[in-house]
Amino acid sequence: MLKGRFGIHGGQYIPETLMNAVIEVEDYYNRYKEDPEFIKELEELLNSYAGRPSLLYYAEKMTRDLGGAKIYLKREDLNHTGSHKINNVLGQVLLAKRMGKTRVIAETGAGQHGVATATAAALMGMKCEIYMGKEDTDRQALNVYRMELLGARVHSVTSGTQTLKDAVNETMREWTARVEDTHYVLGSVMGPHPFPMIVRDFQSVIGREVKRQMLQKEGRLPDALIACVGGGSNAMGLFYEFIGDPDVRLIGCEAAGYGVDTDKTAATMATGSVGIFHGMKSYFCQDQYGQIAPVYSISAGLDYPGVGPEHANLHDIGRAEYVPVTDDEAVEGFEYLSRTEGIIPAIESAHAVAYARKLAPTMTKDQLLVINLSGRGDKDVAAIARYRGGEIYE
Amino acid sequence: MNKVQKAFANGKAFIPFITAGDPSLEITEELVIRMAEEGADLIELGIPFSDPIAEGLVIQRADERALAGGATTDKIFDMVKRIRQVCSVPLAFMTYMNPIFTYGTERFMKNCRESGIDAIIVPDVPFEEKDELMPYCSNYSVELISLIAPTSQHRIRQIASEAQGFVYCVSSMGVTGVRQEISSDVEEMVKLVKQVKDIPCAIGFGISTPEQAAKMVQFSDGAIVGSAIVKIVEQYGVDCVPYVADYVRRMKKAVKQGV
Ligand SMILES: Cc1ncc(COP(=O)(O)O)c(C=O)c1O
Numbered sequence: 001m002l003k004g005r006f007g008i009h010g011g012q013y014i015p016e017t018l019m020n021a022v023i024e025v026e027d028y029y030n031r032y033k034e035d036p037e038f039i040k041e042l043e044e045l046l047n048s049y050a051g052r053p054s055l056l057y058y059a060e061k062m063t064r065d066l067g068g069a070k071i072y073l074k075r076e077d078l079n080h081t082g083s084h085k086i087n088n089v090l091g092q093v094l095l096a097k098r099m100g101k102t103r104v105i106a107e108t109g110a111g112q113h114g115v116a117t118a119t120a121a122a123l124m125g126m127k128c129e130i131y132m133g134k135e136d137t138d139r140q141a142l143n144v145y146r147m148e149l150l151g152a153r154v155h156s157v158t159s160g161t162q163t164l165k166d167a168v169n170e171t172m173r174e175w176t177a178r179v180e181d182t183h184y185v186l187g188s189v190m191g192p193h194p195f196p197m198i199v200r201d202f203q204s205v206i207g208r209e210v211k212r213q214m215l216q217k218e219g220r221l222p223d224a225l226i227a228c229v230g231g232g233s234n235a236m237g238l239f240y241e242f243i244g245d246p247d248v249r250l251i252g253c254e255a256a257g258y259g260v261d262t263d264k265t266a267a268t269m270a271t272g273s274v275g276i277f278h279g280m281k282s283y284f285c286q287d288q289y290g291q292i293a294p295v296y297s298i299s300a301g302l303d304y305p306g307v308g309p310e311h312a313n314l315h316d317i318g319r320a321e322y323v324p325v326t327d328d329e330a331v332e333g334f335e336y337l338s339r340t341e342g343i344i345p346a347i348e349s350a351h352a353v354a355y356a357r358k359l360a361p362t363m364t365k366d367q368l369l370v371i372n373l374s375g376r377g378d379k380d381v382a383a384i385a386r387y388r389g390g391e392i393y394e
Numbered sequence: 395m396n397k398v399q400k401a402f403a404n405g406k407a408f409i410p411f412i413t414a415g416d417p418s419l420e421i422t423e424e425l426v427i428r429m430a431e432e433g434a435d436l437i438e439l440g441i442p443f444s445d446p447i448a449e450g451l452v453i454q455r456a457d458e459r460a461l462a463g464g465a466t467t468d469k470i471f472d473m474v475k476r477i478r479q480v481c482s483v484p485l486a487f488m489t490y491m492n493p494i495f496t497y498g499t500e501r502f503m504k505n506c507r508e509s510g511i512d513a514i515i516v517p518d519v520p521f522e523e524k525d526e527l528m529p530y531c532s533n534y535s536v537e538l539i540s541l542i543a544p545t546s547q548h549r550i551r552q553i554a555s556e557a558q559g560f561v562y563c564v565s566s567m568g569v570t571g572v573r574q575e576i577s578s579d580v581e582e583m584v585k586l587v588k589q590v591k592d593i594p595c596a597i598g599f600g601i602s603t604p605e606q607a608a609k610m611v612q613f614s615d616g617a618i619v620g621s622a623i624v625k626i627v628e629q630y631g632v633d634c635v636p637y638v639a640d641y642v643r644r645m646k647k648a649v650k651q652g653v
Binding site: 286 | 447549
């Protein structure tokens with residue numbers, strides 16, 4: 001009873017058909033998470049294949065330009081496949097292999113999680129099918145072809161709003177039809193227990209590295225951590241190690257789209273209410289009858305009407321702050337980091353950069369600020385050009 | 395005897411499903427009354443949800459049509475009240491947890507009681523989470539129907555021991571939808587339930603033909619049919635009532651007398 005709770009949030013709200021499958025995942029995870037051989041194999045993959053540890057880079061020009069806190073960038077964009085998603089995927093696909101599964105399925109928004117899953121599947125010899133909303137297969141066409149190159153089959157989901165939420169629906173439906181040989185590699189700290197816990201654990205390598213690197217460089221903990229929040233995996237990965245350090249501010253940046261006072265937004269904490277969907281109790285954008293709202297963000301990876309249950313609880317207990325960042329601000333952040341530091345961030349990560357531009361000047365010069373650069377921006381270049389009125393198509 | 399038990403009191407039960415508000419609430423009201431007249435023993439009314447993850451394409455489209463047509467939980471309660479003035483067939487709501495939770499679970503069950511809903515079926519609330527509903531269901535005497543699936547295995551005992559009303563046996567893996575063949579494991583599932591508890595078992599997911607329904611009730615207490623009926627509604631739209639009535643009559647006959 002009441003498994004996988006974070007305060008009132010979390011739980012396992014899924015069809016009976018899937019219950020044994022998630023119980024099996026939990027059993028295997030508990031068995032292998034402390035298995036020395038499993039840990040060693042995963043570490044080896046993370047280090048020699050994905051390129052960990054990722055750099056903690058002092059953004060000196062940005063620091064000088066903003067004139068406040070000393071800014072560090074956690075360079076998850078330098079990981080193999082270009083985002084933090086690979087951390088979770090390598091762990092889950094390795095676990096799926098131990099479970100005797102031969103096939104993995106996954107949802108994807110921006111395509112980063114799909115690419116990471118297709119990559120791990122190729123490496124570990126698994127069949128792979130990816131579900132992606134039709135709107136996203138259109139705006140992230142390059143990633144679709146990338147997944148196909150990696151041997152995955154990509155399904156364009158045409159139901160509902162044709163974005164990330166619908167991709168999750170379709171992947172769950174597919175898993176219901178085929179649990180025997182298939183593992184669902186959920187891409188964020190969301191869904192039914194045990195996924196929020198497993199994904200957080202696999203992503204928490206980010207925060208552990210930051211702590212170690214910061215102690216090495218500065219001899220003390222950072223004052224604030226900033227990350228973008230879609231489902232919340234890169235943010236949770238960064239925050240988790242610091243939850244017990246009350247002086248470290250944890251700040252999640254939600255996609256506000258056109259703004260939180262419009263209906264074209266995906267800022268769940270700012271505009272949503274508690275609900276039960278996609279296997280979990282958490283905050284959701286919805287109407288008074290519990291119909292899930294069609295959300296919007298320029299960023300396909302943040303265009304999701306919910307948020308992971310552990311974030312919902314960190315919000316409730318006041319341990320973390322969640323702030324909305326608009327499309328305009330994110331695009332400016334995207335361009336700013338490119339010009340200032342020569343680093344093109346993912347449009348998702350650019351939401352965190354945008355908020356850092358506001359926050360850093362309000363902090364003192366001896367304070368330390370870490371921005372999680374969850375991914376690189378190559379996939380977004382054409383879309384940003386179009387946003388600026390250009391005519392570039394991939 | 396409560397209303398749900400009554401549905402199984404006259405031999406094998408035929409249980410049709412339709413989505414409330416598809417194509418309109420007026421037609422849904424007519425459909426319920428006509429299906430009851432044709433012998434439906436219990437009727438499942440779907441409250442449409444934006445993201446029905448246990449549903450196949452046919453019922454997904456019905457939910458979309460119903461929501462686009464303006465069906466809401468409040469309007470559906472009003473419709474049930476109108477139906478109750480002329481029709482006493484046992485009624486079960488089938489919907490997802492979020493429409494109930496966000497409406498207010500207590501308020502929802504209170505309205506179920508007051509409008510005349512006898513049971514609820516919520517496919518995304520498994521045994522582990524049923525405390526989300528059970529206290530409110532008990533307070534307002536709304537029966538919470540449990541589902542078991544081919545993957546349930548040892549869970550069947552646990553679920554059956556606390557089941558009420560009837561047990562909804564999901565015949566096949568996957569989401570709702572018409573199927574050519576229905577796995578034979580379902581017979582085993584029913585046997586397991588009966589070992590634990592003397593409670594009616596109805597089989598759903600995939601049934602569409604009189605032959606399938608007749609076969610299913612050889613070893614169970616009822617057949618549930620959703621997608622096949624919703625398809626007729628989709629095909630004939632506002633003119634669907636006589637076609638659905640005809641289908642229900644044939645299915646009921648198959649369930650009662652075999653084919
Ligand atoms: C680069 C990048 N950052 C962030 C996200 C959002 O996911 P999460 O909130 O789980 O980190 C995505 C998702 O596609 C992404 O690709």
